[in-house]
Amino acid sequence: MLVSLNWLKQYVDIDGLAPQELAEKITRSGIEVDAVIDRSEGMTNIVVGYVVSKEKHPDADKLNVCQVEVGEGDVRQIICGAPNVDAGQKVIVALPGARLPGGIKIKKAKMRGQESNGMICSLQELGVESRLVPKAYAEGIYVLPEDAVPGSDALELVGLRDTVLELGLTPNRSDALSMLGVAYEVAAILSKEVNLPNIQYETVSEKAEDYLKLRVDALEENPLYAAKVIKNVKIAESPLWLQHYLMAAGVRPHNNVVDITNYILMEYGQPLHAFDYDSLETKEIVVRLAKEGEKIITLDDQERTLNDHNLVITNGLEPVALAGVMGGANSEVTESTTTVVIEAAYFNGQSVRRTSKEIGLRSDSSARFEKGVDPNRVILAAERAAQLLVELANGEVLEGTVLVDQLDKTPARVVVSPDFINTRLGMKISLEDMLAILERLKFDVEAANGLLIIDVPTRRQDIKIEEDIVEEIARLYGYDEIPITLPEGNTQIGGLTPYQLKRRIVRNFMEGAGLYQAVTYSLTSDELAQKFALKAEETTKLLMPMSEERATLRQSLIPHLVEAASYNVARSAELVSLYEIGSVFLGQTAEELPYEEEHLAFVVTGKWVDNSWQGEKLNADFFVAKGIVEGLFEKLGLTNRVSYEKASVDGLHPGQTAAILLDGEKVGLIGGLHPIERKKYDLKETFVAELNLKAIIETVTEELVYSAVPRFPAVTRDIALELDRNKPAGEIEKVIRDAGTKLLKDVKVFDVYEGDKMEAGKKSVAFSLTYFDPERTLTDDEVVNAHNKVLKALSEAGAEVR
Structure with missing residues (x-):
């Protein structure tokens, strides 16, 4: 607004x-x-001018040389290219030194050899939107009334000093x-008074009901319809004040009759419509629902096909307007109109909205009916329009109003106690202050028996319940006056739950490791729903899927991450490293809903290291993926409780796949994508992992204890063991750790050899063992004794020291 x-x-x-x-x-x-x-912001030195003469520019067909008086006999030559400029006009002139919107400064200039001392302006050049300029001046300068005084302030005259x-x-x-x-x-x-328009006008002796008959067949959609008849109307331009009020409100002026209806719309909020009485032909108005397929050409020259629930205004034979939306072209007020019928009605908002949406036409009128107009202003608006038609169009108003009125105009009554208001606001407002506020709002109020009995004006249709009165009291008393209070009772400081905190740690670690977070669909195809799943359960399918590819809830995050990797590689990404934290959906709960379990998955492929200036390049491999998993468990304090077992998973490489165990229970998998799968997605070596994040986060960990940096040296012993080729190194590492005394602090594999110098079916695995005591320097005997226990255990496990 x-x-x-x-x-x-x-x-x-x-x-x-x-x-x-x-x-x-x-x-x-x-x-x-x-x-x-x-x-008028930024505009200066703009005055009224009088065009004394106009001659064609000698060297330009589209330019005119005008002599313009700008006050007190000061005549200046101005070159103007507007097609409608002419001698004898009063116009808007920007003198040299004037400023226009956009920072434009007017200077003396020569145009094709002729001097120009200023500029004759259109409204657009003064910042008025083109859609608001009257059509007569849309393509040229704006012509002022004959009584405009040259040299006076043009901005004041055209209403821009506003x-x-x-x-x-x-x-x-x-x-x-x-x-x-x-x-x-x-x-x-x-705390001021409202000055309402004083509606007074004289009528002629003829009665409106003798000129026009009215029948409403759809009283539910139109309980109130009023029509005023005004004859001998002179169609002309509206006075400047009316045009400029409309333009300021965002409405384009047309002629005095149409402008008056628009003025009342903006003044009272009541839409009106003006019919050409002679175009009605039958001298009758019938309000009814349209017939299915009935047609009407509206004022925008568009033919509309109607449905049987659209409300229309007819002349008894055919529609002449869409009720509350737009008038019909067959009853439009034109320059030849002499008798006007002014319609003021109360149309059902839902009916207007439905029609407006169906035909794709929204207007200022429909917007107000949709939200609700004041039932007590309908007839008042018609009377105001009649008054202005007398004053501005020399109209003669016929006596009386043609009326059908079955509308309940009773104001809503709200009864509320002051205590209720103060309790809701948490403050103390006196009864006197409440009464003063309600009186300022022009609400009829009576205080009786500790209650406020309020009759709400019908213009305020948003006031229905006690809480509405609380809001009115609060906003006019001042929201800033509501005191600041602290909540009473036991309060809990907000924060992350332990689960949320660990999830955030996981996310930060994955991003710190160089992976980007991805978010993929929870819905997938039936074929991919259980692929790579840590555990396969009954799948959940949609009854009405948007496509076959999005018909089933996933049980693994890996398939969509692989698709994302393929998408990025196809667009020349040399490294793709993505992770996702999301839910998988397994089986059904007692409520027949899928059980959601939060998982973490990632995919890496491409150049993991690419330091061109050092000539160092390294593609992602299994150990990069395993390193990410190990680093995550270390961050969560679970390193010593995690182990890996060789596994076989459909779609993963049989020699590069492992199950991840936490305290002996499977919580994830890690592996390289099978060559067949890689070919399907057009990928090179690609490695994936998926973890049951819920199970990992909910695992109870010991409190983190920090220890001082060792002051005493450690002792390292390396051993190379000959093992069966199929013997996992992890099993041997477990034997070493179990056999080692408290002096054994670390065990690492640093070499694996399977060359031609090894016996067939054998391999050599080298381990580095670290011994130290944080309290003292170890002796050779202590290290030898501890190491011998490890060697003995290895021998019993069938591992031969080379």
Whole structure:
């Protein structure tokens, strides 16, 4: 809603209050002011001019040499290219030194050899949007009335010495979709009175009911319809003040009759429509529901096909308007119109909205009916229009109003106690202050038996219940006046749960390791739903999937990560390293819903290291993926409780796949993608892993204990063992750790050899063992004794020391 302050001043005294200050007060009372627009901002030295003469430019067909008086006999030559400029016109002139919107400065200039001392302006050049400029001046300069005084302030004359407030209204505040509604709001904020229009006019002796018959066949959709008949109307341009109020409100002027209906729309918030009485032909108005397939050509020259629930205004034979949305072209007011029928009605908002949506046509009128108009302003708006048609169009109003009225206009009654208001607000407002606020809002209120009995004006259709009154009291008392209090009772400081904290640690570690987080679909195809699953359960399928590829809930994160890797590699990504934390859906719970389990999965492929300046390049391999998993477990304090077992998983390489065990229970898998799978996705060596994150995070860990950096040296012993080729090194490492005394602190594999110097079916695995005591330096005998225990255990396990 655009509110011109010059227009608003007609109804409430806001003199002495700066626009920014008024905007702040309105915003603090509950209606946000989105913008304060100074319509003359930056414009200077713009005056009224009189075109004394006009001659064609000697060297340019489209230019005219004009002699323009700009006040007190000061005549200046101005070159103008507007097609409608002519001698005898009063025009808008920007003198040399003037500034226009956009920082444009007007200077003396020569145009094709002729001197130009200024510029004759169009409204667009003064910052008025083209869609708001009257059509007669859309392609040229704006012509002022004959009584305009040369040299006077042109901006004042065309209404640009004005400030407009742009209100950001919420749907419930339909009352503020009118100037009077805003006036009531501002008057309540400033404790001022509202000056309502004084409606007075004379009628002729003829009666409206003798000229027009009315029948409403759809009373549910249209309980109130009023029509005024005005004859001998003179169609002409509206006076400047009316045009400029409309343009400030975002409405384009047309002619005096149409402009009056639009003016009332903005003033009262009540949509009106003007019919050409002679075009009605039958001299009858019938309001009914349309016939299925019935057609109407609306004012925008579009043919509309109607449904049987669309409400239409007819002449008894055919539709002449879509009720509450737009009039018909067959009853449009034209320059030849002499008798006008003004329609003021109350249409059901749902009916108007349905019609508006179906035909794809939304108007200022439909917007107001949808949100609800004031039932007590309908007839008043028609009377106001009749008054203005007398004043501005020389019309003669026929006596009486053609009326069908079955609308309940009883105001809503809300009964609330002051204690209820104060309890809800958490403060103490006196009864006197409450009564004063309600009186400022023009609510009829009576205090009786400890209660406030409030009859809410029908213009405020958003006030229905006690809490609405609480809001009205609070916003006008001042939200800033509500005291700051601390909540009572036991309070709990917010924070992350232990699970959330560990999940965040996991995410930070994965990103620190160089992986990017991915988010993929939870829905997949039936074929991929259980592929790579840590455990296969009954799948959950959608009843109405959007496609076969998105028909089943996943039981593994890996398939979609592999697809994402393939997508990126196809776009020349040399390294793809992605991880995802998400749910998989396993079987069903007692509520017949899938059980959700949070998993972590990642995929790596491509150049893991690429230091070109050092000539160092390394592709991702199994040990890179395993290193990520090991680093994660170390971060979570679970290193010594994790082990790996050789595994076979469909889709993974048989020699590069392992199950991940936590305390002996399977919690994940890691492996290289099988060559067949790689070929399917057009990938090179690719490695994946998936972990049951829920099980890992919920594993109880010992409290983290820090130890000092050792002051004493460690002793290292290396041993090479001859093993069966199929013997996992992890089993031997476990034997070493179990046999080692408390002096054994670390065991690492540092070499594996399977060359031609080894016996067939054998391999050599070399381990490095680290012994130390944090309290003293170890002796050779202590190290030898501890190491011998390890060698003995290895011998018993069938591992031969080379």
